[in-house]
Amino acid sequence: MKIINETNISFMSKSNNESFARSVVSAFVLQLDPTITELADIKTAVSEAVTNCIVHAYKYEMGTIYITVRIIEGGKIQIKIRDKGCGIENIHEAMEPLFTTMGGERAGLGFAVMQSFMDKIRVNSKVGKGTTITMEKSIIRRAKNNE
Amino acid sequence: MKIINETNISFMSKSNNESFARSVVSAFVLQLDPTITELADIKTAVSEAVTNCIVHAYKYEMGTIYITVRIIEGGKIQIKIRDKGCGIENIHEAMEPLFTTMGGERAGLGFAVMQSFMDKIRVNSKVGKGTTITMEKSIIRRAKNNE
Amino acid sequence: MSVKISHENGKITAKLMGEIDHHTAKAMREEIDSEAEKIKPAVLYLDFSEVQFMDSSGIGLVMGRFRQMELLGGKLRVINVPEHLERIMALSGLGALGVLTNEGKVKK
């Protein structure tokens, strides 16, 4: 697994950073020349994971959200989104579509979207310590790439 | 000096990350609703500082470039760009317009651009340790801000 | 503005603009709800034609308005879903609520 390019970003868990996180990840992924649909899929998945850090992990406090984006040889994107928030008690249950601990305006579809829009997702979490979501997606190779 | 929002980014000193750095900083600064000219000024200054890390600081090696962007109460942007590269021997001389240690295609105008396009610039450097450029610019307040 | 509201004959149309995420959905929700409570419309149309991006917060926004319209005794209709949002709409199961229509479908 050769890493061709990598960036690390961290920012405060303020909700107006949700769009910032999407912009950063897409600016980095652009060097692989993704299709508009691939880029939209990645932005959507990033938006879900970052929002979860803000509304669930750091519900009662201001915290820091960490993102690592890697471009792997062969055209794969790996995105890690990490918080040091409350953690998830039952990951299996949390990942079920429509499951939410918030009700109200949360649809309980964040994980379902991440699963459907990315090729792979792995969730690591420890109650009281935080959560790391690792997602991967292969970008279809087209004409010219910038490596 | 109250910090309203902050992000930290790091990435490899590859030249195709120059445009990535500009995109990240502008995506973050957008929340202050800058004018197109203000945004272009900031992008240009960031481009100079990041390029210097790539072509001077890490001339013979791959290294990591660190950026911190802060939004300060009152509408000020503070941008810190840091490398752990070779450092600058004579900062005063380095900042003179047209001075360059590279010749060829470098114009020796990087610092002149940063000085002219930002309100303030501070350079800290230690030979063999690296360089930190800190720049500030106030964004003119307009209709609606997002704090 | 992130939502443009118009009404006619006891029906409200809320045209959502730009990107819908957890941050922007809040303002949209507040504007739509205050208008709906005032007018108590027979139908609330959510028009997605000008939505460039949405994540599941957009689904939450629809589900929340669905519940609100049930309380107010009216109906909810989602209209003009652009092609690029079809997948997330499909995934949401909103179809089962019967709020999605093909009225005035636009391509994006």
Added chain:
Amino acid sequence: MSVKISHENGKITAKLMGEIDHHTAKAMREEIDSEAEKIKPAVLYLDFSEVQFMDSSGIGLVMGRFRQMELLGGKLRVINVPEHLERIMALSGLGALGVLTNEGKVKK
């Protein structure tokens, strides 16, 4: 493509496209130089009308082409500098080289 090259009557026009930074300037420079060495033009025009962004690497590109054209016994002319690049062009002192012209000036 980041540069479109055309020639006529022993003059070359290189239209630069998009963003000029240290990364993109490299490919632009190589293309322009290889064409100039082949044609040995009386004038090389660098057309900035389609440049959205440039930092001082753009100035370096102009200065380098100025030196190259002196070697080849021709002239360099910078044309169509859009308004948003005027400040960085002014700062560069390129005016002193006499390469900036007002020919076909465009607004951006």
